Amino acid sequence: MFNSSNHIYSEIRFDWHKQEILEILNLPLIDLMWEAQIVHRKFNKYKVQLASLYSVKTGGCEEDCSYCSQSIYSASQIKSHPQFEVEAVLKRAKAAKEEGADRFCMGWAWREIREGKPFNSMLEMVKGVRELGMEACVTAGMLTDDQALKLANAGLTAYNHNLDTSPEYYENIITTRTYQDRLDTIKRVRNAGINVCCGGIIGLGENQGDRASFLEVLSNMNPHPESVPINSLVAIEGTGLEDNKQIDSLEMIRMIAAARILMPKSKIRLSAGRESLTKEAQILCLQCGANSIFYGDELLTTSNPSFQDDRKLLKDIGVIFNKDFEYCDKTVTYL
Numbered sequence: 122m123f124n125s126s127n128h129i130y131s132e133i134r135f136d137w138h139k140q141e142i143l144e145i146l147n148l149p150l151i152d153l154m155w156e157a158q159i160v161h162r163k164f165n166k167y168k169v170q171l172a173s174l175y176s177v178k179t180g181g182c183e184e185d186c187s188y189c190s191q192s193i194y195s196a197s198q199i200k201s202h203p204q205f206e207v208e209a210v211l212k213r214a215k216a217a218k219e220e221g222a223d224r225f226c227m228g229w230a231w232r233e234i235r236e237g238k239p240f241n242s243m244l245e246m247v248k249g250v251r252e253l254g255m256e257a258c259v260t261a262g263m264l265t266d267d268q269a270l271k272l273a274n275a276g277l278t279a280y281n282h283n284l285d286t287s288p289e290y291y292e293n294i295i296t297t298r299t300y301q302d303r304l305d306t307i308k309r310v311r312n313a314g315i316n317v318c319c320g321g322i323i324g325l326g327e328n329q330g331d332r333a334s335f336l337e338v339l340s341n342m343n344p345h346p347e348s349v350p351i352n353s354l355v356a357i358e359g360t361g362l363e364d365n366k367q368i369d370s371l372e373m374i375r376m377i378a379a380a381r382i383l384m385p386k387s388k389i390r391l392s393a394g395r396e397s398l399t400k401e402a403q404i405l406c407l408q409c410g411a412n413s414i415f416y417g418d419e420l421l422t423t424s425n426p427s428f429q430d431d432r433k434l435l436k437d438i439g440v441i442f443n444k445d446f447e448y449c450d451k452t453v454t455y456l
């Protein structure tokens with residue numbers, strides 16, 4: 122069925138089947154990368170969005186996600202602190218903007234959004250980030266319709282809530298909330314008119330079928346999530362998955378390339394785990410579809426490459442990022 126002179130993946134579809142996705146994931150890598158690049162050049166312009174991440178409320182979460190250092194079920198030693206105040210968060214957003222970020226993502230280690238002062242502060246943070254001229258993203262667990270509307274009215278650009286893995290593998294990883302809970306949360310976000318940021322993790326012990334099944338759920342959402350973070354597990358000491366083996370970087374490239382083919386216009390974010398990827402592996406991810414990275418020395422509880430290293434990497438390969446977006450109006454015709 123695959124013929125490299127006849128590019129078959131050029132449409133936006135919402136009816137992908139697991140079997141087709143498996144075939145894509147299992148293509149010879151060199152062909153998969155080529156197909157993904159065709160799609161990427163057709164729908165995007167090799168512009169990478171720099172998104173900075175900040176943990177507003179760290180640790181003490183009631184969920185049992187077995188990869189996470191912030192769960193009360195983990196024995197990880199993390200710097201837990203009370204929720205940061207609005208002013209401190211906005212100072213951090215401003216600093217990220219000065220480094221060149223144009224999206225600021227804020228995380229709360231919650232099972233679901235807490236009403237009262239913490240939520241009012243969250244709304245203030247969203248407004249403040251938007252006033253800085255940045256996109257604002259929040260990840261804080263489950264939410265109600267009313268909370269989603271309030272976040273939309275505060276100007277929230279996107280809400281991150283990941284499916285993490287396939288419906289079949291999910292219960293090996295989390296037992297305190299269901300896959301359906303996650304889908305319901307995503308629907309609430311969508312209904313409130315907020316962009317959806319929804320992705321997952323590879324390296325949890327899942328197989329290729331699980332990866333296909335996870336991508337099937339995402340790529341059958343209509344519209345596709347505007348943002349799809351693909352994380353590779355950071356095996357944190359003290360978590361249930363501390364002994365998991367680091368995935369091979371070629372698997373990350375496959376996953377990014379497949380996500381690009383299935384969701385041509387989405388921002389595919391090369392997320393956690395970049396410190397374990399060589400410069401060359403990251404370049405291949407960017408070449409075959411990733412168009413965003415987390416930018417800044419820290420993720421939530423783990424480290425990330427430095428601002429300087431990332432800027433150098435992007436400059437070295439000639440990829441345009443954020444501030445230069447407006448100068449990038451050259452449409453690449455490639456087919």
Ligand code: SAM
Binds near residue numbers: 260
């Ligand atoms: N509590 C909120 C929630 O779960 O939606 C927000 C924060 S949570 C840390 C956001 C996402 O980060 C998770 O869904 C997971 O996909 C990713 N993540 C967390 N820990 C990770 C790790 N050790 N390695 C890779 N990805 C991780």
Ligand code: DTB
Binds near residue numbers: 393
């Ligand atoms: C996402 O998918 N990855 C980011 C963001 N969304 C919130 C979080 C990665 C966390 C990595 C582990 C840590 O730093 O604790």
Ligand code: SF4
Binds near residue numbers: 183185231
């Ligand atoms: Fe809590 Fe989110 Fe960590 Fe799960 S991933 S334990 S919900 S902070």
